[in-house]
Structures are given as C-alpha cells and as structure tokens.
Amino acid sequence: MDKREHWFNEGAPLFRRALEQLGLADRLPTTEDRYYACPCCLIAYPFEAIESQVLTIEHVPPDALGGKGMLLTCKRCNNDAGRHFDAHAIKRAEVHNLLLGRQTNRPVRAVFLADGISVRGEVQSSGAGWFMQGVPRRNDPAMLDAHERALREASERGEAPQFNFELAERFSPQHADVSWIRSAYLAAFSALGWRYILRPALDPIRELLKSDSLPELPLVIGFNPTADSGSRSVMIVREPENLSSVHVAIGQYSVFLPDPWGIMSLQELAESISGMRNEEGGVSAMLSGQLASWPKKPMYLLDRAIP
Numbered sequence: 001m002d003k004r005e006h007w008f009n010e011g012a013p014l015f016r017r018a019l020e021q022l023g024l025a026d027r028l029p030t031t032e033d034r035y036y037a038c039p040c041c042l043i044a045y046p047f048e049a050i051e052s053q054v055l056t057i058e059h060v061p062p063d064a065l066g067g068k069g070m071l072l073t074c075k076r077c078n079n080d081a082g083r084h085f086d087a088h089a090i091k092r093a094e095v096h097n098l099l100l101g102r103q104t105n106r107p108v109r110a111v112f113l114a115d116g117i118s119v120r121g122e123v124q125s126s127g128a129g130w131f132m133q134g135v136p137r138r139n140d141p142a143m144l145d146a147h148e149r150a151l152r153e154a155s156e157r158g159e160a161p162q163f164n165f166e167l168a169e170r171f172s173p174q175h176a177d178v179s180w181i182r183s184a185y186l187a188a189f190s191a192l193g194w195r196y197i198l199r200p201a202l203d204p205i206r207e208l209l210k211s212d213s214l215p216e217l218p219l220v221i222g223f224n225p226t227a228d229s230g231s232r233s234v235m236i237v238r239e240p241e242n243l244s245s246v247h248v249a250i251g252q253y254s255v256f257l258p259d260p261w262g263i264m265s266l267q268e269l270a271e272s273i274s275g276m277r278n279e280e281g282g283v284s285a286m287l288s289g290q291l292a293s294w295p296k297k298p299m300y301l302l303d304r305a306i307p
C-alpha cells in the first residue's frame with residue numbers, strides 16, 4: 001500500500017477519537033473513520049484527498065535543510081510554507097554555511113567590488129575554498145567590462161587589485177524562524193498526535209503559520225551554533241516547571257512549544273525564556289522530562305496512550 005494511504009488509514013480513527021474526547025466529533029460529516037485533518041490548517045479531508053494528491057508527504061525539516069518525509073499535510077499549506085517561510089530558512093542556512101566555511105548546496109548572491117566598481121554575482125563554498133562568479137544577466141555589460149579592466153590593469157601594474165565582496169542574499173530572519181517553528185510543531189504532532197495539537201494552547205502556532213505578513217514572533221526559538229546539524233529530539237519537559245513544554249531540537253535550532261497539560265501558554269513560555277537571558281542575550285537551562293524518539297512517521301503517542 002502507498003505510504004500516504006497507510007498513514008491516512010492509521011490516523012483517521014485516532015483523529016475521530018480525539019475529536020470525540022473534545023466533544024467536537026459532530027463537526028465531521030459522517031460517523032465513519034474517513035477523515036484526516038492537515039495538522040496546519042486543521043481542514044478535515046476525506047480519503048479522496050489521497051488519490052487527488054491534496055494530502056501529500058511533507059519533509060521535516062524541509063528537504064533542502066536535510067529533512068525526511070514524516071507526515072501528511074495539505075498541498076496548499078505545504079506550498080505556502082515553502083514560499084513564505086522555508087525559502088528564507090534555506091537562504092539563511094546557505095549564508096551560515098558559507099561564513100563557516102562549510103560546503104554550500106546552492107550559490108549565494110554577492111556583490112564584487114574591484115577598485116570600487118561593483119558587479120553582481122554568486123559565491124559558493126566547496127568547504128575547502130570559495131568560488132566566485134559574476135552573473136552576466138544581472139549586470140550592465142559596460143560595468144562587467146569596467147570591473148574586469150580594473151582587475152587586469154591592477155595586475156599589469158604588478159599590484160594587488162582592491163577587491164572585496166559583500167553578500168547580497170536577502171532573507172527575513174523572522175520568516176526563517178517561522179520555518180523552524182513550523183518544523184518543530186510538525187515533529188511534535190508526529191510524536192504526540194491529535195490530542196496534543198488540538199489543544200487551544202497550540203492555536204497561536206497555527207496563527208503564525210497562516211500569516212503572510214511579517215509575524216510578531218514570541219521568543220520561543222533558540223540557536224545553538226555548536227549543536228550537530230544532524231541532531232534531532234522531542235522532549236516533554238517537566239523541569240524546570242516554568243519551562244513546562246514540548247521542546248523540539250532540530251540541528252542548531254530548538255523550539256519550545258506549549259506543554260500537553262495546559263500549564264504554560266506560548267506567551268508564558270516566551271516570558272520565562274526572556275527572564276532567563278544572560279548578559280549576552282543567551283539562555284541556557286538544564287531540561288529534564290521524557291524524551292520521545294524522533295518520529296520517522298506519525299506516532300500519535302498521546303492518542304495511543306489513552307484507550
């Protein structure tokens with residue numbers, strides 16, 4: 001059976017049970033286990049959405065950031081996130097890779113200056129060195145000629161030309177952060193299931209994902225430059241109590257999401273984290289709780305725990 005069909009059939013009865021428990025089952029058109037909601041927009045789709053490719057496999061984190069197919073989301077949410085958020089996260093990751101001397105997967109836009117004459121181009125990193133290239137279609141041919149002449153004349157004079165470059169890749173750090181928060185939310189859903197994400201405490205996360213304006217971000221995301229980019233974890237944090245949460249770490253990014261019991265709201269978590277900042281703006285905390293294994297498919301741990 002197709003993986004998507006399998007995931008649909010496994011998740012549909014658990015979705016119905018979670019709705020029943022919340023007193024919301026009458027919102028489904030029939031009493032059969034034939035509906036599965038996209039965890040981002042919470043629109044419930046019938047099985048036909050598998051055949052018509054409306055429910056598709058989503059990678060967490062995005063494919064271009066090393067993710068693997070983990071769960072079903074609707075095509076519209078998947079495409080919207082790619083355009084509004086993931087594109088920014090991917091550009092930011094490439095700029096980081098370049099600056100850290102790691103290999104880049106795609107070119108990063110840059111401006112090259114020779115004796116003050118600028119040319120638009122691209123930089124890539126092999127991990128061992130940088131490779132720079134002007135991009136003719138982004139430049140006035142006269143400027144390209146003048147730039148080359150400046151470099152040539154300097155070397156003819158036996159001088160090192162005045163050459164430098166600036167990275168010109170444009171991304172929005174807020175939108176890049178939303179991409180990571182979204183990945184964390186999807187991983188938490190895959191690990192814990194419907195009973196977790198249907199809590200009203202998770203509404204602010206879904207609101208964030210809808211937004212195509214510049215979102216106002218609660219301070220629930222952190223960056224740890226020394227973390228291994230392949231590390232992954234989902235933890236239900238019990239202590240410290242003012243960080244009661246679901247903590248998701250994906251490589252260098254870590255995100256605190258509301259806990260499954262309704263102790264801390266997203267806003268309260270953000271305030272706790274803010275209050276723990278040291279002079280450099282960093283936060284370090286010893287977290288303890290229950291570690292769930294990183295989901296390779298939807299696991300629904302909380303849905304399955306209750307008969």
Ligand SMILES: [Zn+2]
Pocket residue numbers: 038039040041042043073074075076077078
């Ligand atoms: Zn959706």
